[in-house]
Amino acid sequence: MERESMEVDVVIVGAGPSGLATACRLGQIAQESGQELSVVVVEKGSEVGAHILSGAVFEPRALNELFPDWKDKGAPLNAPVTADEIYYFTGADKASKVPGPFAPKTMHNEGNYVISLGNLCRWLAEQAEGLGIEIFPGFPASEVLYHEDGSVKGIATGQMGVAADGEHKPSYDPGMELHAKYTVFSEGCRGHLGKQLMEKYNLREGVDPQHYGIGIKELWEIDPSKHQKGLVMHSAGWPLSESGSPGGAFLYHLEDNQVTLGLITDLAYSNPHVSPFDEMQRWKTHPEVKKYLEGGKRVSYGARAIAKGGLQSLPKMTFPGGILVGCDAGTLNFAKIKGNHTAMKSGMMAAETIAKAIADGRASDELSEYKATFENSWVYEELHQQRNFGPAQHKFGNLLGSAFAFVDLNIFNGKLPFTMRDTTPDHDTLKPADQCKKIDYPKPDGKLTFNKLDSVFLSNTNHEEDQPCHLQLKDPSVPIEYNLPKYNEPAQRYCPAGVYEVVTDEESGDKRFQINAQNCVHCKTCDIKDPTQNINWVAPEGTGGPNYPNM
Template identity: 55%
Template sequence: MKRESMEFDVVIVGAGPAGLSAACSLMQRARQAGLELNVCLVEKGAEVGAHILSGALFDTRALSELFPDWREQGAPVTTRVNREHFYMLSNSQGGIELPAWLTPSSLHNKGSYIISLGKLCRWLATQAEALGVAVFPGFAAREALFDKQGAVCGVLTGDMGLAADGTPKTGHMPGMELRARYTLFAEGSRGHLGKSLIDRFALDRTRDPQHYAIGFKELWRLAPERHQPGLVIHGGGWPLGRNGGGFFLYHGDDGLASVGLVMDLNYQNTHLDPFKEFQQLKHHPLLARHLWDGKRQAWGARALTKGGLNSLPEMVLPGALLLGCDAGTLNGARIKGIHTAMKSGLLAAEALVPALSEGRGGDRLAGFEILMKESWLQHELERARHFVPALHKLGPWAGGAANWLSQNMLRGRLPFSLHDKTPDHAALKPAASCDPVTYPRADGVLAFDRMSSVHAANTGHDEDQPCHLQLTDPALPLQDNLARYNEPAQRYCPAGVYEVLQEAGLPVFRINAANCVHCKTCDIKDPAQNITWVPPEGGSGPNYSGM
């Protein structure tokens, strides 16, 4: 069946902060230049914001560049940080608060806001549409398209209405070719198209391996007497120990608070279960006293790209740009990536308008590289470049001390270089060399089980569709991963997608794809790199409300 094709000046993949900022700024600059543009933005979620998950503490610098009057326009950015505390937990009951002077200056949040990133993205989408951008939620970009010279020339959206065996069902709609002079990829962390383009064009050949974390977030409605709008709590230590990461608790508006855990995916012990690490964390008195008598409203999980400048691939390729977390612009020293993703989108628009005005298309936007090098985004990433490697190489205490010296005394200019050359999936050790880990049972009050959490993510997939979690070698999970690592997918997946069951006395590897919350952890952490995440039918997946 012949596919329909549509022509645009620019196609943007992903309605997150990077893609939406690029769309808005592009139309603003085009108007100023007297240029009429046809811009399309596709989003795999059922609606803008459905797949958006972040803590989130927000630096408004890029937003103010994009919309200087964002307050007057009603942007959902209202709760300013007014108190913050940083703790190091020693065990399930104890810990110490670090004084502000002993905390790396990059972790101070004066002037930041506690927001729902999903709400901000929905607001940005209304601005983009008012400026003339065609925003299409529910359409997953399946493949990148290439012209005869090998340059990116758009994307192919996924088919709708395929059965599990790949045959068309009633109402089947083939995907469309969305062709463009330039294509912007802003899919978020471990974007499947970004991953394939990095590989195809060897964009990371001179970089350290990219590094990731899995982030969990729950939205809670607190008891009124416990709610303190503007309060921020960060911390590290227990339960993660030497494993990188930390926790947060943000008191937002409307009686709501966000609590979460970020756990680096370079952990070594195959018996660790990141989901259960987060659940037991909430029983620590530091957090429990805020959550007690409250009610969990929503849950979600998402990978973070946190390798920083050392791992940042080239963002420019023929006919396209990689933006935001699709490339890895998160500032690990500040644990903030929204403003940096937005700035990458603004730089993309600034580079695109002159090229489009000249009638160009399909070439490398060298102007983006120049703008990037001169931007505050580049300067932020340069100052933060050693923060994550220090924690990976030296651990939370020695690494924290090195980061305090770097951020507070040397303004990010360490007299030596730090690198982590081991990919996250290669850090995992065989089960026989790892200590077993036991976790308390979920009590349904502060800690919850996987399936109730998946329900709280509002995730949904038509079960009669092709599996979007593809195994290069279907036999490998049982032949190798089970024997060597006790099949870690049973634990690193937060949604119970992967199970090893016994049928007729034999182990069976089962994929419950309908549970998937699109966190991408399996694509990152599988020790054999045997799992490839591709988008399911458009509109499938979680639907995060207020997250």
Template identity: 60%
Template sequence: MHDRESMEYDVVIVGGGPAGLSAAIRLKQLAAEQGREVSVCVLEKGSEIGAHILSGAVIDPIALDELLPDWREDGCALAEVPVTENHHWFLSAKGKVGMPHLFTPGFMHNKGTYTGSLGNLCRWLAGKAEELGVEIFPGFAAAEVLFNEDGSVKGVATGDMGVARDGEHKPDYQPGMELHAGYTFFAEGARGSLTKEVKRIFDLERDCQPQVYGLGMKELWDIDPKKHVPGRVIHTQGWPLKDEVGGGFLYHQANGQVALGFVVGLGYKNPYLYPFEEFQRWKQHPAIREILEGGRRVSYGARAINEGGWQSVPTLAFPGGALIGCSAGFVNVPRIKGTHTAMKSGMLAAEAAFAALGAGRRSDTLESYQPALNESWIAKELKTVRNAEPAIAKFGPALGTVVAGTDMWMRSLKIGLPFTLKHHRDNETLYRKDMVAPIAYPKPDGVISFDRLSSVFLSNTNHEEDQPIHLTLKDATVPVRINLPLYDEPAQRYCPAGVYEIVGEDVGDPRLQINAQNCVHCKTCDIKDPTQNINWVVPEGGGGPNYPNM
């Protein structure tokens, strides 16, 4: 592309989430401490910082304390609601049993943590980054990895703007911009499109287990003030799931709101399982419905979550670049936390890049990054819980929880099971439709439970209608030729935004219709499609959800 302009930086960061912003801040802090200049830019595909950020969230402040020790006194809204109560419920269809704290390792008690909006935390971090001189470009989606002649990463290019669906240039067409850097950090979150490419090119997953994922769906509710207890945190296991990995959460946050959601592990087997409907059914449990009755739903969103743990962390550094945050997969699944580990990984990568730049090196491999991470509290924390998710996936919720809990207790006491359990790719787990029974889900009542389209409306999702579809098929015949007869095309159900529909089946002419405008960028289709025929690529910058307080 000879008509693209370019800009030069020391470090380019793809993604304005907690990892990317922490890396940017740390680079500028180090530069200020040593009286050096380091140019840093952050590209964010959302319309603003925080627009695409979705998390529960209960946040361990350990990394924030290291990065910005005065954050509690410096206007960060996260400080408003410390966690005051921690509950873990096992649900049956009508009842619940609470797990005593005595039975859970201390690191799961949420002592010293805070609950609030991760999107708003990122907005605050972005302000701190800009004060230090970081250049932040929201609404610009990194669409292409650029390479030097020696094969090292040179930087990224943003997507063209103003391209029609047929590929023609519209009157407002603008070519993308190339951003060149000594080092490029990929901080795209779970299943990033460029991260997937660099993993393939540099064979970064050669020495690790495959990454596995969960689909997390979340709503914000204004509830009856009499029912609101700021700082109360509830997690649930069990009903309505049977043999699947997953569970629910409900956090009492600021301003009379609760954040609630449901996670379904994407290794599930029944192609008729409908994660969104499992979430809606979970809200009808008497213990959950009691909290929501008399309240009002105000927002909805969904996002894939890394669940592979320590054994799924890939090689982190490669010539000219590094993976940080959920691009690498540092979520602690039993704690349901990944913000602190994401931030710390960004800080460690920043320190490695700053040292390399100071030594006059550019576009080589940051050899010090992975050893530093392996010696950090990230590694210690993730190694302790590495058998939790695969134990439940292998042995089922009941026995798996016992195995996982025993292993975590033993590891917290410096001993543990003498092996690490393995993972199976999420797209390889589905049974054929003739091997299972369809699942009947109740219709939404419009009070506690809702349909997908009304939910997508609350996510403020918007895409320019006349643009190339960003949900691409490697072979357009596969959905009807393979997925429909074998699995009843599970994309109809696993997508939490109603993007995929089989139409024309009633007249004997079925085809897959892709409603790309509904896409909330969760990446589930890219992960769960059994034939790996769907390839999610970035749409025009600024498209997608616009989460105000998620």
């Protein structure tokens, strides 16, 4: 069965903050100039926002530029930050509060908002549709299409109705081709098409490897007497400090007696026994966290990798016929633990570049002028100023790294005459299991701490069971023959959804590697952290994955 095709001016892959900001700006330009632009956004989630997960303390700088009247339009920014608290947890029940003047200035959040990014994306999608943009949720982009000259022609959406054995079911649909003058890739962190494009066009030449963290997040309804709307709390230290793992945690007070909380484990950790999920559960037992949660109810759970390499890890973003924006490129500012404002601005600049190119009669060439636009923007200025934060955390650890950041940012305003580098990719940092301390994680109590499967249930994750596995092993023998003896197969622990198991046959004693793809929350950690880069994450059938209500 042949695929149908559709010709448009611009295809945008992914309805996250960068993709929707791109779409909205294109729609505005079309209205302001009278230029006719046909723009389509494809989104793999069942609805816009279904796969969106972020902390999130939101800096409205880009939104102010995109929609200066966002308050009148009803944007869901309802909890202005009222206070910042930063702690260094020195043990399971001990903490030191960092005085505000001694915190890196990037951790000050005056003028920001505690939000659900999923709800903001739903609102942005409404604005985009009001500007004439077509948005197709439930349609994952599974393939990049190319012209004969090697330039990007567009994308193809994934096939539907393919059985696990590759046979076509009665419901088979071959997907659709979307051909465009320019294609915007805004898939979020570790986009699977973005990864292919970086390799095809050698976009990472001369830059540091991208670095990542895995964020485990929960949403709670808490006792109203404990709720402090707009309070922002961050912590570092315990429990990650016990295994020498970098990272930090957050607890933010939303509206309606809700708090959003989570732990970000830097994926440069070296102990293969580390389980980011269990570290997050353990973190909640600290008195400074538990005091808010006791008597409350957990209502949602999710996980997502974040790209945190910063300026030194940014790839070339343009190539013939297309552009990478937002976290697909890695524009998050880790010194602020924020990437939504930079992602949106990168998309807005891409929209302006694309609209001008189309008005000039161009198509499928390289948007080389975007580089200068980006480097003259406040996004670049911000990333350059705070470029040393991430490498310092890796080199010196959280405590000394934060002290360095205070000197670098508060005293020298990011103008120290050097740029730190971190050239070791995260998948190369693991030490052999027999050289590392085993970690005895406490059993969950079902009230404050929970297991993975109960958590995945709260994420509303679902996939069509009879479909090809979207977690592909390049060599099926590696998990048992190499990763298990050397690293005690770390996929069992770094996955926050119980996707990977080592199962022992009761009769023979033989071990096999089991992939429970139905549980996958699309966090991409396996694609990043597997020590041999043997796992390749590809898009599953449309609408599969989590369905986050308010994350």
